[in-house]
Amino acid sequence: MSAVTTPAATAQVTSDVEPAVRDIARRSKVASRALATASRGTKDAALHAIADALVAATDEIVAANAEDTARERAAGMDDGLLDRLALTPARVEAIAAALRAVAALPDPVGDVVRGQTLPNGLRLRQLRVPMGVVGMIYEARPNVTVDAAGLALKSGNAVILRGGSAAIRSNEVIVHVLRDALAAQGLPEDLVQTIDPYGRPGGVALMHARGLVDVLIPRGGASLIRTVVAESTVPVIETGVGNVHVYVDASADLDKAVAIVMNAKTQRVGVCNAAETLLVHADVADAFLDKALAALSGAGVVLHGDERARAAAPDGVVVTPATDEDWAKEYLALELAVRVVDSLDEAIDHIRTWTSGHTEAILTNDLGASERFVAEVDAAAVMVNASTRFTDGGELGLGAEIGISTQKLHARGPMGLAELTTTKWVVQGDGHVRP
């Protein structure tokens, strides 16, 4: 098995980290050229080979992961995070299956985005081409190591990984398996590299590798993302923070609205497309909140409300007073802020004040209200009569996702394979000069 990177001992000397990481990035750039012109067949075969190799290495991966979980449990990691960190044979199989699903997706490289023949006879095509080198900085879950590598490779890119320290042994073994599988397919193993041995200074060096790394995608908590955005000179795609609102309009179908709010808050907890604030039109506040708050409370959701929402709560349902902190907070937990508003305008104003631009929903049967909400709310995704949980690459038909962008540049919302590409103008003439 080839060495993944320089031994960790070297990385202790911070002054050595920057040149070492830049050297890794340079090797990624060279490796990326081999993949940029590879056929879809070559790339899909590599993904299948990697999937097979991961399954074959299940015992080794699970054993390394057991070291990570044991160490983190001893260090006091909570059960929820430990569960996200843990790999079992079934989870390794699921990771491999996800790679095979990526292989089955269409290849975005070579797609003609725009094209025409100009009056002067110049033939233009704007083609999708790989970015080149994609950097990923992420936290605990080791499945991201494989997901990110798979999506990067399928879209013709090399990837440089910086995973969380909690998963360091798991990621080390997984990266070994990926590199060996690439080499066995005749592809450069440097298409997948890790800078984990270089720790935090390695991450910073990656953020400064402008010109060598084409895009950096941070995935994790708000503080990780803030750090990358502030520190990086490499272009960054900001992902993930979702202070998501559901607005129940006066004309909403209240039974459907209860089902959607329950789904948006409780179907999965701790995800960025889960609802965090419920806004209800005053005309239906009593009727709707009587049912909705009972259902939410019954599902274990802790409720915070303004005065009118508290007054509308059914007997026995506790709703503590909501503060600005509640309107601002992405709970990522079974917790919800509730406010009664007098109009669509007041709902839009509330959202404008507190939105993180991820996903916002209106539940209504009023066409004018739905059109105004769609036009005036500025977010990556706007839902009409649907759960906010649909903001997801798989659910929106992208096949897979490498993250959900909450910025406006380059990609907005779920990012699939096309979002890991850029474009190139190809201009064909016959001796054309500019007059």
Add this chain to the structure above:
Amino acid sequence: MSAVTTPAATAQVTSDVEPAVRDIARRSKVASRALATASRGTKDAALHAIADALVAATDEIVAANAEDTARERAAGMDDGLLDRLALTPARVEAIAAALRAVAALPDPVGDVVRGQTLPNGLRLRQLRVPMGVVGMIYEARPNVTVDAAGLALKSGNAVILRGGSAAIRSNEVIVHVLRDALAAQGLPEDLVQTIDPYGRPGGVALMHARGLVDVLIPRGGASLIRTVVAESTVPVIETGVGNVHVYVDASADLDKAVAIVMNAKTQRVGVCNAAETLLVHADVADAFLDKALAALSGAGVVLHGDERARAAAPDGVVVTPATDEDWAKEYLALELAVRVVDSLDEAIDHIRTWTSGHTEAILTNDLGASERFVAEVDAAAVMVNASTRFTDGGELGLGAEIGISTQKLHARGPMGLAELTTTKWVVQGDGHVRP
């Protein structure tokens, strides 16, 4: 006439600059909402009104510009830069005409980028929507003030301008005219704001206004762009540096090749899509360089060459020895580096080493060579048998351009109206929840 911003005197206190600029950005954000949902008719009417107002204010604009040119001439600005700074009645008319041309372009806002109905009945549309607030940091030429404002407004955005100090009086008057014309149309004058009174600290504050400013576009010299990239937490689109190569393959039509090289180098000097290095296949070096270097030299082009290029130069044509500095340099002048290569591979290697990723050209009649060059050269635009001068929004059919992106994120190559938009997913259901 309304005050453009707080008086310059206030801005002398650096500690006041950051909150003042953030306040300007907040006002831009609020103003942008009025335009985000405006019809094309409203926006086009505003552009025509601005064009009319500029022409009506010609005397005032030219007088303010005369102050700028007089001051800069006294300070030693060279004639080339003075010419770019100067405004005449004819140039004001041309600026107004460019605005009317932007009004005539299709509106990208509302375009459906992708759309489908999913098997579960969810109806998806990914729509083009305005970015919101666009920041422009640019140098001398005052026409950029109007061009940038026009393109931003047409694409539904507010714009915050930071022009060069050399054009400060011209820009002040122009911004006044723009704001008054917007107000007369019933639109918020804060759709166009300048932070010129805040000087360099104002520019830095703009670079830090993440969350208020959606994208920052620097236009100017390499050092301006480097500063913005390094300092900004607002997403940046890097523009403009073009170390452009033309490769003359063994199979090229040599007469057409001479015409293209002459056009690429001399048709306009000091622009980013002009050629800076000429690579010639050894098989045709003598025949081609004999003609080409004579023509270039005759047009006043200063030549630097490797040993073989120098040997192939016709009698009387001076070619000084080229160094790595020549291969690296964007001359932006009547100056060209010339190298003889033994193969397409050597040409591609040279380009990979020195390219800035702007525009690269191959002149060839060999299909295989053209396909390899197009696939393997990583640049915003690749030309086959055409002048590099065609990398331009107007020439490529975009109608207008706000700059030429040399990064891979969001936009690559000439940026028109569509590149000033982002997207929004609109998801319509009928009570859909995620299972």
